[in-house]
Structures are given as structure tokens and as C-alpha cells.
Amino acid sequence: MAAPLAAGTDPRALSWYEATARQRVAALADPGTFHEFLPPTERRMSPHLPLFDLPRAFDDGIVVGRARLDGKPVLVAAQEGRFMGGAFGEVHGAKLIGLLRAARDLRPAAVLILFDTGGVRLQEANAGETAIAEAMRAIAELRAAGVPVIGLIGGRAGAYGGGGLIAGTCSRLAVSEGGRISVSGPEVIETNRGAEEFDSRDRALVWRTMGGKHRRLIGGADAFAADTVAAFRAAALDLIGRAPAFDLATLEAEQARLEARIARFGDCRDATEIWARMGVNDPDAVPAMTTASFDETVARVAEAHHDAR
Amino acid sequence: MTDWRSEARLRDERIAAGRAYADGKVVPATRAVALLEAVLRPGDRVCLEGDNQKQADCLARALAACDPGMVHDLHMVQSGIVLPEHLDVFETGIARRLDYSYSGPQGGRIARMLYGGQIALGAVHTYLELFARYFMDLTPNVALIAGVSADREGNLYTGPNTEDTPTVVEATAFKNGVVIAQVNEIVERVPRVDIPGDRIDFVVAADKPFYVEPLFTRDPAAMTETQVLMAMMAIKGIYAEYGIRRLNHGIGFGTAAIELLLPTYGERLGLKGRIATHWALNPHPTLIPAIESGWVQQVHCFGSEVGMDRYIRERPDVFFTGRDGSLRSNRAFCQTAGLYACDLFIGSTLQIDLAGHSSTVTRDRVAGFGGAPNMGSDPHGRRHPSDTWMKAGHEAQGVGDPMLMRGRKLVVQLVETFGDKLVPTFVERLDALELARKTGLELAPVMIYGDDVTHIVTEEGIANLLLCRDADEREQAIRGVAGYTEIGRGRDRAKVEELRARGIVRRPEDLGIEPLDADRALLAAKSIKDLVHWSGGLYEPPAKFRNW
């Protein structure tokens, strides 16, 4: 299936944030190796959206298939953040789960999930919630079978709601500056707890709390990528190589890490306080840092380098 | 015996009454209401500084809190109706009559109040017209202005958002008026004296810094391929063709896209140094790449823009700055520059009819005029020639002695054929006519008249109205670029093809532009973050534009 790349540039220099799901997959994979499962021509669309007079997408907002990454066989799922905010519906969720279950039989070098989602589609809430749960179970079973699941997060919708939960079950996560990872979204927090607690219009606050740089520093993500397909590709290859074993030792180490984290930072009121406690030299400068400076900062922070997940 | 000093005497009385609440000239914010009640008289003409960006919000709140028994039936003369308090004063009877220019943010409410009779409207003006009347028949008795800081003598620093203040103070202070300024802080010494203290009667130390709205920031991430295509057509079909050096861009995504295409598409066409060198423009963040790439010699600004201060300080060869280093803007002079010293205005609008009249008015909203008609009109008082002006003049002229010809300023409407919610831009009859009828206006509020418009650029092509010889040609030229709107589909196809053969209607292909090449990759910056990088970290975008 032919799909357009950005005109006239090196495909891997493409901005991850700007790109569509199809553009990300096409540029991420070794050229010409991506083969799509249930492509748009199959027309597996949402059975629910027409009831709401909402337009459907031929792929229900997620592209799944197999490819090669530096010669290694991988399975890939990429969410389209611009279609219904990348939210999970029945078919969307089923495609992801089907891919994860197929991976148990196919045993690729890894499964890559390109998250770009606000969570569950309200119009398909029950199916969406079920899909989240089944995806988490499928990931656990896949990891137990020895296949790493790597999450790549850098789109405009981030990885929120059920997407954030699924990301939490992955072996490793790579995130870019524009990416965000959380469960409750900023507006939900403000509605429930008031603007004094969290002003959702303060975008700098939103990114300090849920954005890629904070997640990398506090150990919520394992690699930080510049906003290009090339950077995410390099991060994915690196993370596949150092995915942890999925065993009791890993889970106990993760529990210990999280307990230590909340003990150390639980009373902080803002991420800049956390970064200061981590020993970051100039916490206020973190959001404006270039990728290179940020990488240097991360290298000196202990919390960012643990093996547990 | 004629009393030649009654106004002057009244001024002295007002000031004496106000002194009761002041320490020298300085008045705390808590006494602002009392100050106003002492200084104002019923029926006064009051200029409350509601500029396009800067708002004297502390004084606006104080005015709205005055006792209507003491302060009533004021005649408000102000540029902008922006804050809720600007209209609250009409509801309580503190104010009765209004002459103003721009009401974008309060467009719905002001329309209702005009219709409901709560406001006796003098007229809606352009900025320059209103400023002109400050010196004729709308001279303020009291001016309530906003500055950044003042010293105890009243010397005022108005900073990057100087905007209308010097004009307002000039008219008020020198015709027996009282000038009250709110400032963010009182200092030992102001960074520069924008308004000398002997023109300022009272200084109120405001409870919080005056509010400035970011109006001119457009996020490149939101720009569409259509906007890129139209920008390409404007640059190749108009800027290059007429050699536009001196220009003003109206506010909007369309013009911001042009700014972002200069260092890329403009560069490819070899136009650097030949076009877009001198600007009457607010400091648009989207102009940063063109400035950094060496396109821009000079920019004069109407006001400032949130986040641009540090960048401007580091580019004093380009911007007008004081000895203190910060921007010095001036709306009156920039409007004049846009009127007389620019060869092109290009901007957007909401509706265009078959004569080329355009309006931003809808049935329920009155936005006023602001400065667009000053920019978007052909100034008959102009005498100095330029290549652009002469070329356009030749195109319009047709017959007659060429030595008695007038040149023409290019006035370009840059519009997509359909706007938000698929509402067509091109219409048979402007909504402005309906609004005028409903609210009792003498004339329909037309932003730019058809006989001033020289070109219309849509995604379908460029219509050159200068070359049209009669109303019928003009109508078909407009239909010829009106795309798939009802107006566009109603075109006389044969006639439009004839106009195309004469170069009156040009499609992208006629300009050598392939629509499929209109790609966001051509934008010199594709995000706000990119603009920050272009500026070397000097541009500090307002919070709502960040995603980091």
C-alpha cells in the first residue's frame, strides 16, 4: 500500500510529532519491509461510530503489521493520534491485541508499539476498556515468553488513559520532548481537583509533570529521543538490546524502585523540586535544554538508570 | 465678557480635588475609585486606554466601580473595547456615548448592547481616524492610560507596548485635560522617558501588571497545505511580480505562512534583497526566520507581542528601540507608515461580495475596524512614486495622459474560499448590511471597499482587479477565484477563460506552481519550538503555545 512521505527530505529526518502513523512506520522500518495486516482495503472499521454520525477510518486509527528493523523481524502497531485522538475502540483495540497474541507464535525480535492516544473512545467505552485490559494481559504473556515490547511515545496525543496503563506494562519506553505519558489528563485533574491544584492551561506545567523530559529523568521512560524518526529508530534498537527479563526479580526490583521514588520525592510540589533533589544543576533550564544538553543531564542522574521495569 | 479660561480652570479644580488622594502625584490602587470620582465630571469625554494589546485594566475596574450617582453619562472615546469593564460602564449608566475603533473580543456583547440601545454610538472609526479626532472634536477631558513604570515626577516608561499612549496624552495634556496613568511599579528612575512627567497629573500604582493579550502569534504547526499554496502564489504572483519592498501584513495564518516561506520558497526564487525589506508590522514571531536569514532591513511596530522582548533587544538594527534597549512602538506613526509609506497591504477577511467589498462583520458580532482600512486603502494624498505604485497605476489607468496618472497601492485580500464550518467567504450580500439595519448604523461597516482592492488571492488563484475594465469583468474575475462556493460555481466559464487569457485570473499552473508541491516542508519553521531555535533561544513563547 503506497502512502505519502514528506516531500523532498530524508525520510528519517521526519518530525515524529508531525508525522502520521503510516509515515512513522514507513520511515522507521527498513525500507520496503513493512507488510500491513488488515490494511485499509479490508475496511475493518468501527461498527459503532456511524450510530453517532461520526466518520470512520479504514484502519480504525491503528496500523499493524510486520517489518524489519536493522534486519531484525519485528511486529509494529502505530496509533494515529489525529483520528479521534488516537483513542481505543473495539476494532482498534482488537488489532493491537491480535498483534500481541500473534507475536507469541511468531516470536519476533520485539514488538514495537507507537503510542499516540488519549485513552478509550467514549463512544466505544466498554469495548475500549476491555481492550486495554486484554492488551496489558497480552503484553505480560508476551514478555513472559521472552519477546520484548518497546513503546515509542512522541505524538501530539501522548500516551494517556488506558494507553498510559499499557505503556506501563512495556519492557522499555522511549519518549521525546513533545511526548507525554500519564493516565488522567490535565483537564480531568483540574476538573476534579481545581485549577489551584493543577492549571491545565499552564502548558509548561503540563509538560513538567507528564512530558518526555520529566519522564526520562524520573525513570518513567528509559530513553530520550530527539523529535525525528531516526532518533526513535536508534532508541528502539538500543532498547531491544537491553530489555529486562520478565521475572520475579525484575518485578521486585521495580517495586523497590517505585517505593524509593515516592519516599524520596513524594512531598515535592513541582517537577523542578524533584530535579533539584536529583542533583540537576539548573532545574529551571531543563525544559529549554537541547537534546544534547539534556542527554548530558540525564547521564548524571541516578534515577534515570535502573534496570527494573 | 468672554471667559477664555473656563476649561483650564476646571482642569485645575479637578486636579486639586484629586490631590486629596495623592502623595504628590502618586495614588495607591486602593484609592483609584475615589480619585476618579473626584476628577471626573458627568458628561466628560474620557479616553480609557484600551489599546489593541495593552489595557489600563486597573483603571478600567476602578471606573466600573465608581458611583453612578457621581460619575454618569460619560462619553467614552477609546481605541479598543476589549475588557468586560469597557461595556459594564454602559450597563450601569456611568457611560452613555461611545466613539471607538476595535471591539474584537467583545464583538457579541457590543452588538447586543448597540441593538438594545444601551450605548449611544457616535461612530466606529479606524485607529488613525479616531486619533485624528482626538485633536478635533473628540478631545478627551480625562485620559486613563497604562505604562510600565513611572518615577515620582510622573515621567512614564511605556516600554515595548507604547502603542497609543503618546497620541492620547498629546491630545489630552495640551488641551486642558487631566492625565491619570496606571503603572506596574513606581521607580527611582525610569529606563527611558516615553512621556515626560509634566504631561502626567496622577500615577496610580496598580495592584497587578497591566494585561497584554498575545494577538499576533500564529503556531506554524497549525498551518495547512492550502495556506502554503496561497503563500507561494502571493510571493511569486504578487511580491515578485510587483517588486514589493515596503509592506504591511494583516493578522492571520495566511500572512504568517508568507513570512515563513520567504527564507525557503522566496530564497529559491532568488528574491532576497528584492522584496519584503521594510515592514510596518507588529513583531510577529513568524518573521524571525526571515529576519535571521537577512531578508529584513527594518520593521516599525504598532505595538509589541508577548514573548518577543528579548529577541527585539538583540536586534536593534532591525527594530525601533530606545537607549534602554527595549522596543519603542507607536500605533499612530505605524498606521501612517502603513497608509503612506507601504506599497502593499495584504490581509484576510470573512466575507467578500461581487463588487469586492469585504467585511469582518457577521450578523451577531461587531468587530469594528481597527487599522485595516488605513492599511487596506489607496491613499489619494500620496505623491512619491515607487516602481510598485507606478506599475499598479499603469494597470489601473487604461487611458489618459500618463503624466497625470495616479499610482496605486496594492491592497490584496488573501482568503480561502470557505471559512470555518464550511461557511463560504464569497457572498451575494454582506452580513454587514443586515447588521447596519438592525443596529441603526448609517452605513454598512465595510472593512475594505471594492474600489480599493487590487487583488484577491484564494487557493484557486489570483484575480487582478486593476486590469478589470467594468463591473461585469470584476464580478467574473471574483467568481473565477471563488472556488466551489455558490458564487464560484455560478461563474460564466467562457468569460473566466477569457479573463485568464488576459492575465486577469491566474491559476497556480499559470504562475508555474504545482499545487501538489505546496507542502508544509516548505515552512522555514514548522512549530513554535522551531521559532525558538531560529531566534537562538531569545524568543520566549507565551505559555499557551508551548508543548515542552
Add this chain to the structure above:
Amino acid sequence: MESLTFRHTTEKPLGGTAPSAITGVVASGNLEILLERVLPPDACEVAIETPIAGYGPVWEAVVADFVARAQPGGLRISINDGGARPDTVSLRLLQGARLMEA
């Protein structure tokens, strides 16, 4: 949702060998177009699903102009519209045709 279908006869088939292509995203102001080379070489069918009713004549005009310009014989074109403006529709159709010609 409104469904529209337009059938045209073309003078020639669209060049190229790609069996199918997809372009665009279903989002506000945008649309998704799926092109499949499955019809006889002089036939073109365009099927549209749109949440904005009442613009039938506009779709008809846009499609007719596209067919006249691109001569997309052999193509079945299916559109999921998110409320795009006509010029965006034209652009995506031309983008799709170009992908199929590759």
C-alpha cells in the same frame, strides 16, 4: 452521515502499477482517501461518507473536475470525510492519483 457516489467514464486508465494507495487522515478539516485499481480501465467510481450533509453539489463539482483533470480510469476511490474544505478534497484526490501513478 451522508453517503454519495459518483460514477464517471474516463478517456483513459490511470498510469502506473500500484494496486492501491491511501492518503490523508480522518480529522477535523481533513479526510482519508483510499484508491484501488479494481475497475475497468475507463471507469471511475468515487464513494464518499461525510458527516456534513447538504454539500452534494459541491462534492459533485469537485469530483467531476478531478476526473477531468487526472483521468483516473480503473480506480475505485473511497473517501472518509472529516469535514474537509473542497480544496483540501481536491488536493488529496490529486495526491492519491500521484501515489497510484508511482
